[in-house]
Each structure stands twice: as C-alpha cells, then as structure tokens.
Amino acid sequence: MPIDHVLKLYSESVRSPYLHYGFWDDPKSVTAENLSLYDIVAAQDRYIEHLASFIPEDVKTILDVGAGIGGNSSYLLNKGYKVEALSPDEYQEQVFAEKYNGEVKFHRAKFEDFDSEKQYDLVLESESACYIQIQPGWKTARKTICDGGYLLVSDYFLHHNDGSGDWHIKASHNEKMYMEIGEEYGFKLLKEYDQTENTMPTLDSAKAFMERYIYPTVEFSSNYMDKNYSFIMKILKKAFGKRVNEKMKQLSLLDSNEFRKYKRYMIFLFQKVS
C-alpha cells in the first residue's frame, strides 16, 4: 500500500498525532456541536492513556501495529516501553523517520505479510485490527508474540448483520468470527471493555461539522455552477454523479446511531497460551 490519502488528509487537517476516535470519560456530558479540535485531541490523549491501562505489568517490548503517525508510540515510549512500529503506508514511514530519527524502528509491511526476526511481549492494534484480514492476522500474531505474551486490540467489531450491505457492515470484522479464529490460533481472552459510548462523541462532532460547513458549501457550489456554468455542470454530473452518490452513502459511517446498530467499539486483551 503506498499512501492512505484519507488518513493523510485527516492527520494534516486535525494536526493530531493520532488517527483514532478518542475516548470521552463522561460522554453524556458532551455537546458534540461545541467540540473544538483541542477537545478532540485531548480525548485522543485520554484514549491511549485508558488503553495503556490494559497493558500487563510484565510487558517490556511492544510492536505498535498500524502505528499511524506515532501518537500512541510516543505515549508508550514515554512510559518506558521499548517500542517498534509497523504500517504498510509510505507517508507514515516518513513521519516516523522525521519524528524519531531511528529511535523507533519502523517496519513497512502489512501485518499479514510481516515476517518478524523477533518476538514481542505485546502487539498493539489500535484501530488497525479492522484493516487486517482476520485469519492471516491471527497467524502473524501467533508468530510475532512470545509465548505468554499479549495482543491488545482496540477497534470496532460487527455484532449485527441485517444483510443490508450498509457501509458499517463492510468496514469492520465480524466479532464472533474474530474471537473464534483467535481461539483456534491459541489466544485466550483475558479482558474486554466496551468503549462504544466513550467513543461516539467524536462521530457526532464529525457529523455536526459536515452538516454545518461541508454540505452547505457543496450545495452552494453546485447551485452556483448550475446557474453560471450549466453545460460544464451537466458533464460533471454525468461523469462523476454516480461516484459522488456512492461516496455520499459512505457518510452514514458518521451516524452514531447507525454505528451502534451494527458495531461495538471494543478493547480486547488476549494472551498467547498454547
């Protein structure tokens, strides 16, 4: 994979070292429409702090899988862990090279294809498990984690499939299948935590932002083009109309009620036992 441009756009606009949802301790008290970027980044700091509280005491070495642009790796380094990072993304490799000047070894690979020279006490998959194919991912986890070591996963999983083909269904792993295959590869679930409610304010704020700024801008531009350049607009609609409609359907991914209907955002701590 060369560069994931959606993640790159996100990192350059939000200017946060993280690419995850963040964690809100008291989600009921949050008014999504009023959140600032500062609030979102603070929630992202809290996410890794909360997630790291699941790391068992005997862990010293960590492979940060799907490391993004290094926010989690920095946090873990500061906590005294020996950290290496992995991602298939070229842009993220560059960011790591500039940020850490070699202090954090970066492996550019898909986790499924990773052939590690060594084993780690813990593999972290923070919002990257959903990108990694289930069976090959567990197979690599088995080779990459030392005996008695851990896989710490924080990601959303599908709990309900109504066959509608909704985008939420396409963009995540079936939780039951994920757990069953993990067991087949000798991993035992030690702890789980449902953080769905703690993560939803971020989705709500992204939706509010789209409704307030992006949709009106698109509508204004489309009306302006229709009025002043109707011929060009007709051609554009013909050429890209279908694709734009498909993209608009993907925006249902920002609807937290739709999210809850299909998915749960979980933390799972597994141990490699046999």
Ligand SMILES: C[S@@+](CC[C@H](N)C(=O)[O-])C[C@H]1O[C@@H](n2cnc3c(N)ncnc32)[C@H](O)[C@@H]1O
């Ligand atoms: C949503 S970002 C999460 C980044 C980071 N872990 C965080 O919490 O901020 C997903 C990450 O998974 C990476 N990724 C995508 N496909 C992958 C794969 N097959 N194996 C490993 N990482 C992958 C992406 O490049 C990106 O770094």
